[in-house]
Amino acid sequence: MRLRGKINVKTLAGSIAIGIILLISMNLKAFNTSQIIFFNSLTGFSDTIPNNDTLPLATDTVIVKSRKDSSLLAKDTGKLAKNDTLNLSKDSLDAPVSYAAADSGVLLIPSKQFILYGKADAKYKDIELQAAIINYNQQSQLVRAYGLSDTSTDLNAKPKLTQGDSKSISDSILFNLKTMKGRTTNSFFNEGELFVHADVLKKEGKDIFYGYRGRFTTCNLDTPHFAFRTRKLKMIANKLAVSGPASPEFEGVPIPIGIPFGIYPLTTGRHSGILPPQFIVSQDYGLGLENLGYYKVLSDNFDITTRANIYSYGGYSFNINPKYYVRYHYQGALNFSFQSIKALNQNYLTPQEYNTSKSFMLNWTHTRDNKARPGTTFSANVNFGSTKYNQYVLNNPFVNFQNQLSSSISYSKDFGGKSNISVNLNHNQNSNTGLVNLNLPTISYNVNTFYPFQKKEQVGAPKWWESIGIGYTGNFTNQLSFYDSAFSFKRLLDTAQYGFTHNIPITLTLPQLGPVTLSPSVSYQERWYGQKIFRNWDSINNRLDTSIRKGFFAARQMTYGISASTRIFGTYQFKHSSGIQAIRHEIRPTIALNYSPNMNGKFYYSMKVDTFGHVIRFSQFDGVIPGAFPEGAFGGISFGVDNLLEMKVKSKTDTTNNGIKKVKLLDGFGFNSSYNLLADSFALAPFNLYARSTLFEKINITASAILDPYQVDQFGFRKNVFTWNSSHPTLGRLTGANIAISTQFKSKTKDGKTANSQIPVDPFMTPEEQQMQLQYIRNNPAEYTDFNIPWTLSLSYSLNYTKQLHVDSLSRYSFASIFTSNLNFQGDFSLTTKWKVGATGFLDFNAGRLQQLSMYLTREMHCWQMSINVTPIGLWRSFSITLNPKSGILRDLRINRTRMFSNY
Template identity: 30%
Template sequence: MRTKTVIFVLLFAFIFVMADTSLPLFKENDNGRAQNDSLSVGDTVSSDSVPADSTDKSGEPDTTNMDSLQLAIYHHNKQVDDSIRLDSINRKKSGALDAPVTFSSEDSMVYDAKSKVARLYGNSNVKYQNMDLSSDRIQMSLDSSLVRATGTADSTGAISGTPVFTMGQDKYESDTMAFNFKTKKGFIYNVYTEQEDGYLSSQHSKRDSSGVLYLEHGRYTTCDQPHPDFYIALSRAKVRPGKDVVFGPAYLVVADVPLPLAIPYGFFPFTKSYSSGFIMPSYGDESSRGFYLRDGGYYFAMSDKWDLKLLGEIYTKGSWGLSVASNYRKRYRYNGSFFFSYQNTKNGDKGMPDYTEQTSFKLQWSHRQDPKSNPFSSLSASVNFASTSYERNNLNSMYNPQSYTQSLRTSSVNWSTSFSSLGMTISGSANLSQNMIDSTVSLTLPDLNISVSRFYPFKRKHMAGKERWYEKISMSYTGQFSNSIDTKEDKLFKSNLIKDWRNAFQHNIPINANFTLFNYININPSFNFTDRMYSNKVMKSWDEQAQTERADTTYGFYNVYNWSMSIGASTKMYGFWVPSKKIFGDKIQAIRHVLTPQVTFSYAPDCGSRYYETYQKTDADGNVSLVEYSPFENGLFNVPSRGKTGSVTFDLSNNIEMKVKSDKDSTGYKKLSIIDELGFNMGYNMAAKEKPWSDLTVRLRLKWWKNYTFNLNAVFATYAYELDDNGRPYVSNHTEYSKGRFGRFQGLSQNISFTLNPEKLKKWFGGGDDEEDATEDDNNTEDDDTGIESNVDDDMVNGQNGARKKNAGKAETDADGYMKFSMPWSLTFGYGITMRENTSGKFNTKTMRYPYAFTQTLNFSGNIRISDGWNISFSSGYDFENHDLSMTTASLSRDLHCFNMSCSVVLAPYTSYNFSFRCNAATLTDALKYDKRSGYSNAVQWY
């Protein structure tokens, strides 16, 4: 029978006034339970125990008819009422509690009035203010406000119902606990509490009034198992919950084996908010620079919106480096990160021939604006700039093949704002392209664009009747101002803005329309005007004495323009063919062929001739020639080409589909693509005096496989080879078609990638589900490698390992308790082939053809999980030109529940290795770790 929760208001106050009048209502047997002369199990001390009809006219109960138990209850309750009234008068003098105490128990509750002790049995609970104590047995001393809680041992000696004490956000589990409500101090045996990512336990613990714990013979671990895989044995410790742990002599214990790894003192931070603190460095040995301490420094928690991290590194042979990293975020506005690193690298011994000293730096900035903050304006940045020598001098980059072999880097800062009422958008950007091989940089600062969206100048504001043909005419505007330079890395900051930088302003005004002729033919005329504004031009002449070309730059305002027009006509034609049911059955309903012809005529006058000049060149032998050039050929937007053009382009696209009965639905049909597109494109230049026909381009696209599209592009040359008087081949004016042959095949390119996994094999051989396979294919989709380094740097995320995982490293078992056999794996193949004419090869005079050259690339990568916690991944390829393996890497990782072990190896084109063993928890990831890397000289092949 569960005892209802009873609230004793100022329960402890009456004890001090009833010491001589308390009744011996309770006696205990040997087991500590109440005997028959006490209150029965589940009863409470209440005035309801007195019969309701036993009162006299004065309102006082008639005690003549009460038995001994009722009489005892009456006197007891009367004394309680008197003590409460007295306590309300002398509260401050008596030192009573500040709030009621609520307690309950499932088994029984026994109160000994003589010793002033209340005992609760069976899943008991006591609450006072923000304190909550639950245990199987609780003993309360009412005169001293002391509570003692223990568990209950069964016949086997196992203890259950151990005390669980909660005060605010702090929670403690122990075997035995004593606590004083007034002083809020306590003593705990075998305490167990969780602090952030770690767990604390000790044999003896004291708690003071502020909540600080003082531990003796304690343990700290990040393992969540009852029997931890490892722990740090603490002889003495002071715990400030939610803040930190400061401890005295401590040593490491792994698998219950003490290790000779001890420290005299230390601390663990537990703060849940940002706080400043030191960052422990890593140490090691590097053959050319000596012993080092790196990635050590200080972390500044500036505010909740941004932080700052200062790191440094130093080597015994004189090398050093500094880096600054910061993250910032303003909710619903923007977020980003900043990183800058400077290194002074000294290799070798000073005074020796191989001694070198080099400075390098790296700058990274990433900024993103929340689209909700301002829908009409945006700012974003993705900056990744480093000196050429930085990655080769940085240890983190040496063991990252992607960073170490990076050849191209790009950076950009973009800003835009729009005026919706005008339909105008203004955007600006700064772009930087860096070649890490030859240290050349291409910088554009700024690149300003002004665009006006399409509008219809002749459309009526108030429509009445049908739309007229001239109302379909639309136009728009695009303007671009650009200022750029191409130079070497060391000359960038020494360049002259006027002489070395190129700048120009370009305007582009397109005019378009769309008409329908005879309801079937779409007519699309267009007109385009382009104007360029340059601030200088380069005039050239020939210096006969020096026999060199001389260039003179003239500064001013120069306008260069051209225009062109075109008109296109297109339509669609449909053809249906119903196969004979006698031959093909009723499976095929129909085959549809869609033919899309398109003819485009374009014309451009000779606007470029006025922008070309000539000079007379006389060489050392006296030969005179006329050299043609354009003063604006080095301009940002080039110069219009010479000569007028008038061309006709023919394009024919084919699509073939088949409609068949569905296997799942007997009454339904589904479409199957036979040829998604088969297209041909060819043009004729009416203004060309020779070779007016262009090459024939053929494109093919097939969708026969789910989640994969086959694309093929091929080129067939129109004009045939002929031999000159010396027997050398040249492209003549005669077409291949005039010789009774099809266009000369010039080459094709094709890339194929495929991922193989157990789900695909199950589908092929075991009848898997298509939907599951489709989902798996989507999950295994890989991004194309553009060769551009990511802006996420290893230095910016150094030390951010994941916290421990629940059930990590545990194998899944079946119903019989045996480990389930599961070995997930995937293998991805990528093959690319390019076929082209090898004009440097030997010409075949019989077939009038050059031999074909093939360029092939083969890449493959995969991963396999041999068991839960074991992961192996690799990537490699084959270089068909050098007949050798391309970049080959392999990695092995093992999740050891509380620790993580990883090993990565680079096998080609250079060799290196990296071994890491560290704790999973973020609190100890920098303290309990072991890293071993190959030296810098080990990663270089000497010839």
């Protein structure tokens, strides 16, 4: 093209032209392209762009072709413009504009218009505009954008406007750069999770939008699965969207129901608001609304959540959950729950119509950032409440079977790496027995091992005495115990007891004697007690009575020893052509000589325990913290053997290490025991056997057992006769054993990528919040199903055997064998690509039944999800059907049907 008008920089028109060009500060990058088809405006304005290839240019018109540099050539002056921005008039913009066009840019000087043709792209502040044609009028500050005028339905050919997180695609766009007001037609608008399609979209300012005759949805497909149609819609960017009367449609089919209005939050981050309830039906509690509450943001570091459950039979519960978080200092959460239960009595043998109960639960977690005060730590994890609280929690079988509660508040301080102190407040509670134990407080002081004979400046080889190390550990414990059903302050003081333990270990490291390592040791322990317990047999009532004597008492113990250990290796080689190349066996034997004088025999006495004349040795400190020292002198041998068994096999896939792969057969197995050379009876201690292995890198196995080498009488009391000296000789008598087997299997992912089994955890969540999240996932597995994995299966089995001493109604002592075994399972599999079924449960072999079973069926629906949860076995039986959108904006828009039944 040629220039049709000459520009004189000395004239007013030339100055305005250069000022506009420099003001916009754009780098043209256009190039010659084929002819394009212009799109007719749908805005109804009279000044639309004609539908031809080029515009008739006025005399004062400049056509600018893009260049690689940012300079504009003025023909009549032969000079280059050096500045990109220059404020020359009141109607100039307050920020530079960068732009590009595939075809050309046309400057109309008389009308002060600048037009870009062909894949035009302009950026101003946080606004980016892309269109086939962009027309900017400096005098009116109006920007018009158009698409192509063909019949293409490709959204990429339409004007696109992006401002911050808001995006829109329209047939035509008109807006004012000064007032930020505008109007678009046939627009697709996106704000956060909300997608809007409106016939007309009007912008009243920077952040306010109005839509007319549109539909909105959270489905991000071009043809959404569902939407809500409405005539009027208002949106405030990053705050909320409000609609008038709306009716839903699914797959384009209208549903004859409607909502009078809708409020949809678009705010990111925390903000206060009402937490909507969930409707349930319970056989025992009646109709109910659960989790009705309010969330309040009090400050940047503090918020509080309140929730309540209300039931038609008169029961209710409420929960208060404040949280605090100060970055780089500390974070924590407090949770207080109260239950007033009024449940329908299912036992028709009792006259009352309802069963009532009141209970509470208090949880507090607190952690302090290590950077806040280096060298000191403070943390708290408190769980304290009524015994029956967990029993009345609905639809949570994991909590229903939780019978142990424990708490811990701890503080520790390090003194320059030489010593440290820790203070702990502990609590444990058994819901079955109702026994509560409080340790208020437990104080530990430790002095790290130091070497008093070591020289500060080492010269030459160190002497053997320089490796003598001395340490110290002191523990103070104060314990209170009571039953929550019979609490009184007097009984609490009666059960109070304290104890102090001192331990001074002395170590010496000797040089290795070839393959043998020698380690001598000396240890002194002293324990302080606040009471003694004496037991007496009542021959009149045939029972064992106890009495407590308060005071200050002490007991001491010395131990001397030396141990030797080594490692023995053995390998059996197979033929080179064999799949198994070698089996390697490693043996780690240890042997130790120990001596402890009889410093506590004076505290032991013999006492009759039943009408058959059985006698048991008791210590005056049995049942007193911190526990009793053993009786008698010990001078004997302690021994043990640990083994490792592995093999080398040929690998068909792994070519490293010459294609040889190591496989562990047994990670460890062995035994340990001791023999007291000074004892006149029962000199040989029981054997502790153990084994652990991982088979096929899938099955984890751990096992242990205790073998007693002595025989017992008909009541289970030991006799000083070895088991191999009987008519049926054995290596020992099994007194305790356990085995645990766990495994997990899963299929390959559909996309071939490695599945991530870890649940993403927010680093700013407190440990209690993370546990609550994991608990919610366990209770609602259907909402966290990975459809990319066709099937998964997890199994965990445990078997335990113990011998326990118990007393019958006639005060006769005997030993009983107790077996416990259970199986935990969890799995799921895909019926189709969109349907998945799963289950989790707990099988008690002692009871011979399933103690807990939960099943679910879920359907993946892209932007929606349907889940059916059924709990047919447990303290509370229930089923629920939930259909809800996945979007966080519409998470409260759900269809839910829940029914619950008691299993009493």
